[in-house]
Amino acid sequence: MAQNEQFCTFFLEGHYFGVPVQQVQEVIRYQEMTRVPLVPQVVRGLINLRGQIVTAIDLRRRLGMSERPAGQLPMNVVVRTNEGALSLLVDEIGDVIEVEEKTFEKPPETLKGMAREMIRGVHKLPERLLLVLDTERAVNVGDPSVAAEGRSS
Amino acid sequence: MSESDIVKDFLVESYENLDRLDRDLVGLEKNPKDKEALAGVFRTIHTIKGTCGFLGFNKLEKVAHVGENLLTRLRDGQLTLNPEITTALLSMVDAVRQMLREIQATGQDGDADYPELRETLTRLQTSGADDSGRASTVVAPLSPEPQVDLQRLEKPDASSFPLKTEDLLTVTPVFAKPEDVPVPQQAPETKPRDSAPETIRVGVNLLDKLMTLVGELVLARNQLLQFANTSEDTSLQAVSKRMNLIATELQEEVMKTRMQPIGNIWAQFPRTVRDVALNCGKQVNIEMEGKETELDKTIIEAIKDPLTHLVRNSVDHGIELPEDRVKVGKDPTGRLVLRAFHEGGQVNIEISDDGAGLNGERIRQKAVERGVITAEQAARMPEREIFNLIFLPGFSTAQKITNVSGRGVGMDVVKTNVEKIGGTVDVHSTAGRGTTVRVKIPLTLAIIPALVVTCCGDRYAIPQVSLLELVRIEADHASKGIEMVQGAPVYRLRGRLLPLVYLDRELRVGAEKKAGEATQAINIVVLQADDRQFGLVVDEINDTEEIVVKPLGKQLKGVNTFAGATIMGDGKVALILDALGLAQRANVISEVHDRAGAEKERSAGEKSAGNRQTLLLFQTGEKGRMAIPLALVARLEEFARSAVENTGHQEVVQYRGQIMPLIRVSEVVELAENAQSGGSSKTVVDPQASLQVVVYAEQGRSVGLVVERILDIVEEEFVLERPAERAGILGSAVVQQRVTDLLDVQAVVQAANPRFFAKAAGA
Numbered sequence: 005m006a007q008n009e010q011f012c013t014f015f016l017e018g019h020y021f022g023v024p025v026q027q028v029q030e031v032i033r034y035q036e037m038t039r040v041p042l043v044p045q046v047v048r049g050l051i052n053l054r055g056q057i058v059t060a061i062d063l064r065r066r067l068g069m070s071e072r073p074a075g076q077l078p079m080n081v082v083v084r085t086n087e088g089a090l091s092l093l094v095d096e097i098g099d100v101i102e103v104e105e106k107t108f109e110k111p112p113e114t115l116k117g118m119a120r121e122m123i124r125g126v127h128k129l130p131e132r133l134l135l136v137l138d139t140e141r142a143v144n145v146g147d148p149s150v151a152a153e154g155r156s157s
Numbered sequence: 158m159s160e161s162d163i164v165k166d167f168l169v170e171s172y173e174n175l176d177r178l179d180r181d182l183v184g185l186e187k188n189p190k191d192k193e194a195l196a197g198v199f200r201t202i203h204t205i206k207g208t209c210g211f212l213g214f215n216k217l218e219k220v221a222h223v224g225e226n227l228l229t230r231l232r233d234g235q236l237t238l239n240p241e242i243t244t245a246l247l248s249m250v251d252a253v254r255q256m257l258r259e260i261q262a263t264g265q266d267g268d269a270d271y272p273e274l275r276e277t278l279t280r281l282q283t284s285g286a287d288d289s290g291r292a293s294t295v296v297a298p299l300s301p302e303p304q305v306d307l308q309r310l311e312k313p314d315a316s317s318f319p320l321k322t323e324d325l326l327t328v329t330p331v332f333a334k335p336e337d338v339p340v341p342q343q344a345p346e347t348k349p350r351d352s353a354p355e356t357i358r359v360g361v362n363l364l365d366k367l368m369t370l371v372g373e374l375v376l377a378r379n380q381l382l383q384f385a386n387t388s389e390d391t392s393l394q395a396v397s398k399r400m401n402l403i404a405t406e407l408q409e410e411v412m413k414t415r416m417q418p419i420g421n422i423w424a425q426f427p428r429t430v431r432d433v434a435l436n437c438g439k440q441v442n443i444e445m446e447g448k449e450t451e452l453d454k455t456i457i458e459a460i461k462d463p464l465t466h467l468v469r470n471s472v473d474h475g476i477e478l479p480e481d482r483v484k485v486g487k488d489p490t491g492r493l494v495l496r497a498f499h500e501g502g503q504v505n506i507e508i509s510d511d512g513a514g515l516n517g518e519r520i521r522q523k524a525v526e527r528g529v530i531t532a533e534q535a536a537r538m539p540e541r542e543i544f545n546l547i548f549l550p551g552f553s554t555a556q557k558i559t560n561v562s563g564r565g566v567g568m569d570v571v572k573t574n575v576e577k578i579g580g581t582v583d584v585h586s587t588a589g590r591g592t593t594v595r596v597k598i599p600l601t602l603a604i605i606p607a608l609v610v611t612c613c614g615d616r617y618a619i620p621q622v623s624l625l626e627l628v629r630i631e632a633d634h635a636s637k638g639i640e641m642v643q644g645a646p647v648y649r650l651r652g653r654l655l656p657l658v659y660l661d662r663e664l665r666v667g668a669e670k671k672a673g674e675a676t677q678a679i680n681i682v683v684l685q686a687d688d689r690q691f692g693l694v695v696d697e698i699n700d701t702e703e704i705v706v707k708p709l710g711k712q713l714k715g716v717n718t719f720a721g722a723t724i725m726g727d728g729k730v731a732l733i734l735d736a737l738g739l740a741q742r743a744n745v746i747s748e749v750h751d752r753a754g755a756e757k758e759r760s761a762g763e764k765s766a767g768n769r770q771t772l773l774l775f776q777t778g779e780k781g782r783m784a785i786p787l788a789l790v791a792r793l794e795e796f797a798r799s800a801v802e803n804t805g806h807q808e809v810v811q812y813r814g815q816i817m818p819l820i821r822v823s824e825v826v827e828l829a830e831n832a833q834s835g836g837s838s839k840t841v842v843d844p845q846a847s848l849q850v851v852v853y854a855e856q857g858r859s860v861g862l863v864v865e866r867i868l869d870i871v872e873e874e875f876v877l878e879r880p881a882e883r884a885g886i887l888g889s890a891v892v893q894q895r896v897t898d899l900l901d902v903q904a905v906v907q908a909a910n911p912r913f914f915a916k917a918a919g920a
């Protein structure tokens with residue numbers, strides 16, 4: 005068991021998030037996306053990653069946060085999942101940091117809603133809290149044919 | 158070369174040889190005098206025996222050895238091949254294959270040393286002695302026809318199906334050239350070893366990688382072409398043109414490396430058929446047409462199991478026992494025909510047998526029992542629909558479960574597997590005459606030609622396969638060109654109604670535009686989905702392009718409107734539309750599982766094949782123009798209004814000694830006029846006038862359909878264009894240049910008197 009874990013960090017609506025570095029394939033700046041009709045809104049579109057087609061998931065929408073202000077372009081954190089590469093759209097990219105295991109704690113009981121399911125826990129860093137994203141859960145947006153009906157745009 | 162390399166080579170070579178052995182042996186059975194083939198079989202076994210002796214696989218060597226002894230006697234003409242010997246030799250091939258697998262997995266030839274098999278093989282040499290030497294040491298004379306004795310001696314039940322070698326199985330390659338028949342592409346073993354090799358073995362991985370790279374190259378070329386087109390530089394344009402040509406050619410050639418004749422997988426079917434037929438005591442000839450039809454390797458692999466299943470099914474369930482066949486006046490030997498041919502960028506594979514055909518009644522029953530459909534739906538469902546129910550999961554009508562089929566898994570898996578590669582399966586059957594299963598699959602999956610269209614600023618690719626034609630209605634004709642049938646937009650394409658589907662609405666993108674109010678030109682892409690056609694209205698039609706199909710991520714898999722995605726020349730991603738999924742989404746056709754809603758439309762689809770029918774045209778209400786097939790009409794009658802009596806709420810008349818219920822069509826089929834005027838047509842009927850009644854009879858019971866006026870009887874080829882949303886209507890068609898609704902008689906009777914069919918069935 006490794007005592008320390010490395011996280012690739014990013015920001016969403018001011019919150020400080022992290023995913024384990026091993027899961028991250030690369031971080032790229034905003035890419036033009038092709039929207040996909042009839043699928044849940046969290047799927048923002050498809051991007052062309054050097055010939056590979058990658059689905060981009062808007063983490064703000066996924067975590068039930070407010071929409072990103074117009075004009076602010078998201079960044080892509082491309083993660084490896086069991087079903088291939090997937091892009092997570094985030095507001096801003098932070099550093100890669102190393103944290104100790106002992107600073108980890110389960111998510112507080114007061115954390116509500118969708119966010120609770122998708123956050124594995126919290127690292128208490130000296131200056132702020134690092135929310136650890138459960139990548140597998142975050143990318144599992146469910147059966148699109150079921151969720152499709154709610155889409156308005 | 159290390160020993161493991163030698164073993165690996167030995168395995169690869171042996172597998173190929175064994176595959177050929179299967180074919181050769183079955184072929185030999187038909188023509189036992191074929192010295193050449195026999196020598197080939199002998200050589201193969203001899204090679205295997207020799208090599209495994211050298212590599213130290215003793216058990217394998219032992220089995221191969223007794224097999225070789227038997228083959229020696231056959232080769233030297235001391236024995237003639239008969240079914241029993243063939244069976245024994247085939248089991249030996251299986252045993253050898255099993256041991257090779259063992260070697261592949263563990264490096265050892267396993268624990269089993271097949272004493273029984275070896276015993277049988279030895280016994281079949283008839284010398285009795287475990288003769289370890291060559292044939293020359295065997296001196297026991299043989300009876301001139303040893304196979305007769307053998308059958309009686311060792312197979313007491315042989316008399317129950319006295320098979321002649323010739324009857325048992327015939328391989329008839331119809332199109333294949335003689336030299337193609339026994340030797341597949343990569344088996345140069347029958348040629349002398351020292352000739353320069355014309356083929357080399359290449360790993361499939363390498364080919365796949367090449368394919369991916371060519372895919373990327375095609376994309377880069379598309380990008381380059383776009384760039385060059387906007388450039389003034391003539392030398393750049395020249396280079397890009399050349400590059401274009403080369404890339405196209407390269408793509409074709411690389412695709413070819415992955416193409417294989419379908420004969421490669423068919424080759425094992427004679428053996429399969431033989432085994433299954435022997436197992437269930439049937440006699441089956443297998444015939445193959447179009448062996449040389451080529452398919453992409455990945456597709457070949459994907460359809461291998463489904464096809465095997467279909468073939469086994471045909472023998473096990475389709476073809477009857479010889480005695481039953483004779484009873485109905487058929488040749489005791491059943492016929493199984495495999496056909497493959499190219500058609501419109503697709504490959505069609507048909508598996509037909511001349512057996513008993515599917516039992517529609519039993520499938521119907523089964524479907525109702527399983528709750529797949531209701532009894533009512535079952536009664537109204539056309540035969541062909543019923544047959545296709547066998548593709549639903551958990552459906553088997555086999556009365557007894559055999560080890561071959563009938564366990565309720567299979568047909569649904571066949572369908573799933575075929576659909577996975579973008580194919581379709583369809584079954585046709587005639588009672589007593591046989592069953593044909595038709596599998597349609599794309600040639601290749603990787604690179605396809607597609608039409609690129611724009612809708613609300615997004616580009617979509619439509620595979621050329623489903624594309625029929627493009628229609629453009631200029632702006633000044635646009636409002637007139639599109640008509641509405643019951644709220645559904647249609648376009649008259651050469652006299653036929655083409656249902657229109659608006660892409661932006663189906664995808665729920667962009668602002669709502671009202672149909673028929675378009676001020677711009679309308680672009681219609683006419684698509685084929687299954688056996689239906691529909692027009693897809695898009696904003697713009699761009700160009701056709703070769704696209705590389707890329708799969709969608711798991712998050713998007715559930716949306717069957719999209720077949721995948723591709724990268725366009727400018728590097729952006731475009732979605733590939735799936736004509737079938739789109740049609741289902743727009744309810745042009747419905748999903749198989751959505752039985753309740755689909756059924757009406759599907760029975761409508763039945764008729765859309767453009768059949769010629771005699772129709773009775775009549776008027777309902779004030780304006781309703783409707784038709785029913787004359788075949789459903791028993792008589793036309795006229796009744797005085799005074800003759801109408803009532804039982805409960807039901808209007809009835811006395812008719813031929815029976816009480817015949819009357820159904821007012823205009824009341825059952827809600828017509829638009831009625832809805833507007835708020836009243837039923839009764840109010841406009843003159844009480845003095847007589848009633849026009851169309852008598853519909855089923856199983857001795859009649860029901861009268863009251864119509865306003867009989868108009869005409871016409872024989873016309875019509876196509877049901879628009880599946881209707883209204884109850885009691887099958888759809889609309891152009892009859893005598895006028896839009897006419899086709900009445901769903903059964904539904905109308907059912908609606909008015911739900912017990913009519915139940916009683917009829919009970920009576």
